[in-house]
Amino acid sequence: MGDFSNRDAMGQAAGMIRLALVLLLLPRLLWADPSVWRQEWPDTDFSQSAVPDWAEIMSGGPPKDSIPAIDAPLFIPVAEETRIEDEEPVITVELGGQTPRAYPVRYLMWHEIVNDTVGGVPVAVTFCPLCNSGITFDRRVAGRVLSFGVSGKLRNSDMVMYDRETQSWWQQAIGEAVVGDLTGTQLRQVPTWMESWAEYRTRNPGALVMAEPPHNRAYGTNPYRNYDSSRRPFLYNGEMPPHGIAPLARVVRVGSRAWPLDRLAEMQEISETGLVLTWRAGQASALDTGQIAAGRDVGSVRVLDEGGENVAHDVMFAFAFHAFWPDGEWMLGR
Known part of the structure; x- marks a missing residue:
């Protein structure tokens, strides 16, 4: 989406919602036809799908990667974080005795996916605002580590992710590939949870929190x-x-x-x-x-x-x- 001021960020978010509402009024087949999607997704195998009706998949407004997933995020000590308010939600990842990490929803609201590695385990921390669904997945599939992006598509109002390696589409709520080479493959959900920043900070004063990404977004706001x-x-x-x-x-x-x-x-x-x-x-x-x-x-x-x-x-x-x-x-x- 490119860099923009905080005011522009709110305006662009509102514009995305208006655009999606306009799309909703158009014939459903406009966005329910793989022949149209192939222009944007030339490497996705649409002959393989677990979606019974293509009309279930809609455009959410922004195209592929306009909501940019975060790769290899940076972290700072909890004691150095001053932006986050006590009540704000974070997704907490505590794996295998590793130093706990918090992924603030103020960032996930604008990026939806964070590809990270914790204690040797490659994970995707995901948040779909339209379903309030915050799930962490193990990114390993059949000996391969996948990395995920935001497709811009929705199914049942839930984010459709895609993996960059095979360009398969994945349903975030269920962690399953629903279109493409990996159709039917299931990601393993990692036990993580959402809690307030105050809870996380109090329990883990020596832990880590994801640093603010290097994008100009209206972090801390809800579009x-x-x-x-x-x-x-x-x-x-x-x-x-x-x-x-x-x-x-x-x-x-x-x-x-x-x-x-x-x-x-x-x-x-x-x-x-x-x-x-x-x-x-x-x-x-x-x-x-x-x-x-x-x-x-x-x-x-x-x-x-x-x-x-x-x-x-x-x-x-x-x-x-x-x-x-x-x-x-x-x-x-x-």
Whole structure:
């Protein structure tokens, strides 16, 4: 997208949203035809796909790599970080006894993917704002290390990533290749979690935090103002979730089960199906007000097994869980 001032950043983000809304009004086949996509994706094998209907894939507005993924990020000691407010969310990566690393959502909001290596493990830390989905994946597939970029495409309002090595397309919410040579391949989800900067800093005073990337973006702002209180998801034509659950209500997904965040926040701890889920106040919603730090408190979630080990999970919007796990189990506690 090129460098621009903070004011221009907000204007460009708003322009992207307006552009996507215009595209939504055009015939669906305009963006649902591989013959059109091949001009931009000449090395993607569209003859291989797990997508039942090409019309499920839409343009999110910006083209390939206009949202630039971060490669080999720089880190600074927690004690040197002065930009991040206490309530702001970060994705915490603690692997194999390595020094913990925090990836602030204020940066992921504008880059969506960070390709990094932690203790010899190549990882992709990802965040899809339209699904509130923050997932970390192991980038190793069949002896090959992949690196990921942002395709500019959406399916069920969820980011479609691509790998630079085969140009295959990957569904971020499920970590699976859905178009191209690697169709059907599954990435391993790494147990990481989202928490407030204050929680991370207090627990890990000697740890690391990702430094501000060398791009001129409106870091710390939310270009999707009031999104998580909207009645309908953006660029989504699928079914709404059952049980009267609001489409943009948050749920804690573990495998094919989903616990409504409201239920967990009320109980603060739930022990079910061999898992212990806990909720703690203090984390701002990144998708509420224009300033991430001022977002309403949605709390932080941890998921452990009965042995106290971290469990891979995601805190995503209910509509996205229903879209990708239509037969999933809703843990309503009734």
